[in-house]
Amino acid sequence: MSPTPHEVALSTDLYELTMAASYHTLGMQGKAVFSLYVRKLPPNRSFLVVAGIAEALRYLSQLRFDADALAYLRSLPVLPREFVDSLADFRFTGDVWAVREGTVLFPDEPILEVEAPILQAQLIETVVLNAIHYPSLVATKAARCRIAAPGKTLVDFGLRRTPSLDAGLAAARAAYLAGFASTSNVLAGEIYGIPVTGTVAHSFIEAFPSELEAFRAFARTYPGDPVLLIDTYDTLRGAQHAVQVARELRAEGRRVRAVRLDSGDLIALSYQVRRILDEAGFPEIEIFASGGLDEYALAEFTRAGAPIDGFGVGSRLGTSDDAPLVDMAYKLVEYAGHPALKLSTGKQTLVGAKQVWRHTAENGRYDGDVIAARDEAPPGPEWRPLLQPVMRGGQVLELPSLAVLRAEHLAEMERLPEALRRIDRVEPYPVQLSPVLRARQQDAVTMIRTREGL
């Protein structure tokens, strides 16, 4: 979707502006480095799939304070007039390093690092966090759904209960990035080229004098092979009606593509419906299920061997309802060449610009990461750096297409250690600090504790 530059500029916590005002008044123009990372994963997650980087960069390149924004800011007594005037010329001119969208990451590993004059690097905090937090949660949940239902067709049905239309668009993109096959969200189809799918709701069935007449009317008017929703009144009776319509269509050389179940005991019903379809001579009609699904439900279907070919996953995906929040932070790690960090309980940050190196074992699986200072040499030949420049001097560098990112992500998931490819328990993944980073970190802590008399 498209927040305007005005909306991007004002979609900020006021304190970004009060801090910027102080930096402006004090003439502080030193270069700051900020890291975006997760402090810890939600209790039921072994990894995070990163998404939302492209949107964050779009915000950075669009951020402008137009006349209306300046007029509103002048009305706030906490912002000096001269500072607000200076915002008319504000442009983000910094550099950004980031991992590829679709990358699997772990706590403390930078997702993105920003280097810019401190006023700029600070001012973008809110929009950068906002752009990446939610899509990463949805991509992570979508990846878990794929783990739980290997080989099944997964469709994003989330839009109606995502937290906004914008969020619905981001969720559709994140789910597709993580391997979903299609979405119900038409705008996501237009903007991102994601395949869009969908047929009818219960209300359609109810608007006709009977279920059978509704099926016939839909089959008559729908230009493709219809999917029939069979649970409005009674799922097994609905399956028989679907068979009847399939016979009528066969006489015309057409077919029913699938039936959809949306309520009841989906495992038991899927077996019964499969039998009805098979015995009637329609083994090619697929069964599609929806209704409050998530990775845990999908895993049950997989365990039960339920004869279901595809799933619509909606509200629980679009809200990441079992992990709606991750402790993702954007923290100053260096200012004017000096390391910066806070010592607050449980919230220590890793100083300086960093790189994450990932090792692939001989079996082709990842077996450990090292977080290093960015100016260090690689730990060895088998190590791959995850952070790359994505913006230089405020200009977005060429980014891979969504299709490429999706393919990379799917390959990445195959290389995860098997222990992490489960949804029923949380497994640690080995992440170490390089000796250089560890030494710099310790030096910085000592320096600050000494300086503050602690």
Next chain:
Amino acid sequence: MSPTPHEVALSTDLYELTMAASYHTLGMQGKAVFSLYVRKLPPNRSFLVVAGIAEALRYLSQLRFDADALAYLRSLPVLPREFVDSLADFRFTGDVWAVREGTVLFPDEPILEVEAPILQAQLIETVVLNAIHYPSLVATKAARCRIAAPGKTLVDFGLRRTPSLDAGLAAARAAYLAGFASTSNVLAGEIYGIPVTGTVAHSFIEAFPSELEAFRAFARTYPGDPVLLIDTYDTLRGAQHAVQVARELRAEGRRVRAVRLDSGDLIALSYQVRRILDEAGFPEIEIFASGGLDEYALAEFTRAGAPIDGFGVGSRLGTSDDAPLVDMAYKLVEYAGHPALKLSTGKQTLVGAKQVWRHTAENGRYDGDVIAARDEAPPGPEWRPLLQPVMRGGQVLELPSLAVLRAEHLAEMERLPEALRRIDRVEPYPVQLSPVLRARQQDAVTMIRTREGL
């Protein structure tokens, strides 16, 4: 924020369009009535505070298919060309009834009802649900925060981790509607006139050679009475630094307004910091706390009598993290004068256009609701109807200002039964069906079961 008419039109599940295409091809123009309601509340909620109605109505009045939207839809093989062409003239021309935003509602009670030709009433399903689902969850959580921290100043800090910038704007509005005092979200200040507040982050403190110098720099450059963030390195040392700056400001006739704690054991620290401030002769400096707070944390502070004057509530509010989802549905209840409903397991709908009547007992508290057919007389003189017309013939009727809605909501919360004004357990509220509605419902179920041979 402002999704364009194009974005509103395409932010829909594809099946709304495939159904509309069938209605168009079949020439079905009968009037449909749809009800929006929650089937059940989240397990940890006793009530729902409704929000998002104004946004839903804005979507309805803006929805247009422009040339680009039509071009994209023509590229989808499942939509007949002639139907897509007809969308060029699409306007929502229906009537809408709704409760006031800020109203407390319970399961099965209509939040909103739409009456329009079936194609129109169906096509808007996705955006109407989307507009109301998330803001209602945030308003509900905000109301619970107020219950947990009576008399305290509550500030929305959610924007950085809301699921989109749009969602952040909606959350700021919902929190203010439910009694929050202010927001950090500058755009929400501009658009809704909500007071905006905020001062500095840890990064500001870290950008200076020492905490004390950072406090002095901020005090020198900030045009008002500063709030000092004191937990970057050590909260108690930070409190002493705040005292020192407060003394220096006093010499200039200025003051420190508050200190903010953002980590550690906030209850213990608030007592220690209060003592430091009081003993130094600054009883007027307030203590403000933030950092992962929600209604459960606020209730602990209240129980402990922690000397904290205000709270920033952020990520857990903006994601409604303990209830990110409510089973809210938009269902056909009547078509062409005939009642409609589905019989799916656990998902029965109440037929026909409805009204909700609320009774106030002699003690001034609500003591029960009746869901009735809309054409029924009131149950009695002490009963107030909750649904009112808000849109006629596609035109939005005059809606109350946010300030009025907020005042009404705060009064409404005072009239809730005391048992419902708790956050630690769920209490039922008596909601009955009127005898007329119950009879019509039973007749409709019997009619459909007979018709479908069940």
